[in-house]
Amino acid sequence: MALLKGALLAVLLATAGDAASCKASAAPLFEYEKVQLTEQTLAKLGRAQSLFGFGNMTNTTQSGTCKVFPGDRQWPSQASWAALNKAVDGALIETVPLAASCYSSWPQYDSELCKEITDKWTDSHIHAADPASVMWPLFEGRSCLPTTNSSSSCSLGGYSVYSVNVSNVAQIQLAVNFARNSNIRLVTKNTGHDFNGKSSGAGALGIWTHNLKNVEYFENYSAADYQGPAVKLGAGVQAAEVYAHAKKLGYTAVGGEGKTVGVAGGYVLGGGHSPMSSLFGLAADQVLALEVVLSNGHFVTVTKTSHPDLFWALRGGGGGTFGIVTSIISRVYPKIGTTVSTFNFSTGKNVSTETFWAGVKAYLSHFPAHADAGTYAYFWVMATGEDSYTFLMNPFFAVNHTLSQYNALVKPWYQELRALGIQIQPNSTYYDNFYDAWNSGFPLETVASSTMMTGSRLFPRSNWEDAELLNKTFNALRSTVTAGFPLLAFNMKAELQKGFASNSANPAFRQTLLHAISSTSWTETTSNADIKTKMDYFTNDILGQWRAVSPDAGAYMSESDIQEPNFQQAFYGSNYQRLYQLKQKYDPGMLFYAPTGVGSEEWTVRSLDGLPDQNGRLCRL
Missing domain, CATH: 3.30.465.10 (Uridine Diphospho-n-acetylenolpyruvylglucosamine Reductase; domain 3)
Structure with a gap:
């Protein structure tokens, strides 16, 4: 495009005064937020406005139509992509899968680098620092995993085709306008943590905000x-x-x-x-x-x-x-001090299966008191063999508690464990600030499994206010673990504090005392059809027990089952209708599609493998 020759960024971008933002937010813009695209600078582009011009809030997407996909006649030309790259000052990155070095069909093939990537694959840092990689490749389509077979296939799959490595607001505006005006899919990636792969999408342009570190x-x-x-x-x-x-x-x-x-x-x-x-x-x-x-x-x-x-x-x-x-x-x-404590107990010579579960049940009975004291506990319960189980407190995070205050809080439960014959040896330390407590208490997250799918539930306080319902809740959790599915859970509450502005967070959070997560798994050689069977069983049968004892509750959307039935109720509760109306107001063309996001029920991804991933065309139903 001849009209885009020269230093386009200098033409496009204006350094905006931040007086309006100061008035609205009572704080100045960051320097990168002052670099903005404006109507005045767009007017200088002439015909290029068809690529980069601002849009409106009207819906032009018809039912049955799809986002433009690579290979389509309407897919942006190389000249258009070059124009975008020039407009964003060279920040457009053509996606190379993180593990491409393992594949001889890619120019990046490098066996030594492949080994390094393979060794670090479960480390969240390398995925966060990549413009397209996500931490749960199952939902990208498992298209390019580390391998020792260099002749096997590696494709982009559900990764974005290009990403803009954002360093100012104008680059985001240019990418948003380009994607909308070209009718291509747009995804946003910060770190890629979302359990459902929301920042991936085949045929998409990605906006990578990871380096906005102010x-x-x-x-x-x-x-x-x-x-x-x-x-x-x-x-x-x-x-x-x-x-x-x-x-x-x-x-x-x-x-x-x-x-x-x-x-x-x-x-x-x-x-x-x-x-x-x-x-x-x-x-x-x-x-x-x-x-x-x-x-x-x-x-x-x-x-x-x-x-x-x-x-x-x-x-x-x-x-x-x-x-x-x-x-x-x-x-x-x-500044707030915190006591951090870790310990465990298991079945064994002196602890029978029934005694073990009595210890777990005793713990559940203290959830209201512990959460109301302001604490947060992160624990595991899992099978370690046939009729063999272990409980891991990893950690009990007692915010605003000295060591003596923490010991007083947990004393009733500890006494119950001793009465059952369960011996524990807590490792408890007080820190005078949050950072040191958090840094010592929580390990670096392990990610990137392609043979696992998770699901969750927010169990409400009302389940603790009825003895029969508490028994049913305990039995549902026990049944999950005895069936071979792990329980990773948090004892916590998340009430809206007095005087705080209301928001659209899942109302189920306001009632919860237990955020519970479980997962299902398979082997690397399991067929797609068998994976889907396992996923369906987990969604409907295993997590179905959890829903049955908390039918009016919900789940945390960012750590959830992508197949959650009636996700609108589960993830948004009574807020969904208002959120849907606002989606129609601010994004009627669904530029911002995300799996299980507001309005996503009107779209489908034509997945290539039959699994609920982002490796396929995005089309309106």
């Missing part, structure tokens, strides 16, 4: 209904980074348990449970303002007063749904 602390931030300490986080800031910053400056932030989770990305947009949730609520509850690029390409500051409907929807309504967030401002808290 952090700014405000000792006395003032908003419409809040005055106090706050922190502004770029979209790419991860949990370990904000927690380290908080320790340095003496504050406490509400963020994820996982070390590499992107706090201001899909985590907070989906609600975000936290080691601090029993004390302060969800991460979404803390948000006071967001900077967002909408589906029409415009950049807006979203607060309770500037865009009250979006402010409600973005905080809990799901990542990749209403816009691309470039930063958030969240309330933070003073």
Whole structure:
């Protein structure tokens, strides 16, 4: 395109004054947010506006039509992709699968690099640092996994075709406009943590926000209904980074348990449970303002007063749904001490199966007291052999508890264990700040299994207020483990604190005392048909027991079963209808599609392997 010759970025981009944002959010824009695409600069492009021009909020997508796919006549030409690359100042990356070095058919083939990638494959850091890789390749389509057979096949599968390595807002706007105007699929990736692979999509253009790492602390931030300490986080800031910053400056932030989770990305947009949730609520509850690029390409500051409907929807309504967030401002808290404790017990010579389960059941009975004390416990129960089981507390995270206060809290349960003949040896340590406690208590998350699928449930407090229902809940959990499925769970609560603005986070979170996760698995040689059979059995039979004892509850969308029946109720509850209406208002053309996202029931991915993954064409039903 001759009209795009020269230093296009200099023509396209304007450094915007941040007075309007300051007025709306009470905080200045980050420098990268000041670099914006404007109507005035677009007007200088003439015919190029067909690629990069702003859109409107009208629905032009007809039923039965699909997003344009590679190989289609309408797929953008190489000249168009080159124009996009020039517009974003060379930040367009053509996707090379992370494990391409293992395959001789790829120019990147390198046996030594393949070994290095293979050795690190389950480490979340390498997937977060890649523009397209996701941490659960099952939902991308398992298209290019590490292998020792270099002659086997590696394809893009469900990975985006290109990604924009974002370093300013204008690049996001250009990519959004390009994807919308070209009718191609768009995905947003921060770290790729989502259990359902929401940041993958065959034939897509990806927007990679991982490198937006700015952090700014405000000792006395003032908003419409809040005055106090706050922190502004770029979209790419991860949990370990904000927690380290908080320790340095003496504050406490509400963020994820996982070390590499992107706090201001899909985590907070989906609600975000936290080691601090029993004390302060969800991460979404803390948000006071967001900077967002909408589906029409415009950049807006979203607060309770500037865009009250979006402010409600973005905080809990799901990542990749209403816009691309470039930063958030969240309330933070003073330095808080925490006691961290780990221990375990198992069946054995002195602990029968029934005694073991009596110990687990005794623990369940203390969930209300422990959560109401502000603590957060992360534990496992699993089978280790035939009629053999183990319980792992890993860890009990007692926020705002000294060692003596923690011991007093758990003393009743410990006494019950001793009365049963179960001996434990807790390793308990007090830390005077959150970061050190969190860093010692939670291991680096293990990811990238292609032979496993997870599902979850938020069990409500009402299940503890009725003895018969508590027995049924315990029996459902026990049945899961005895059937060979592990239980990974969190004892916590996540109530909306008094005086906090309401949001769209799953109402089931407000009643929960137990966030439980399980998984099903298979071997690398299991056929796709047999995998689907296992997935269906897990969804309907295993997790069906959990739904049966909590029919009005729900599940956490970011750590969920992609096949969840009636996901609208399970992930959004009574908020779904309002969220759907707002989706029609702000993204009627469904530029921001995400599996199990608001409005996704009107679309389908024509998966190539018959599994619920993103390796296929995205089409409106």
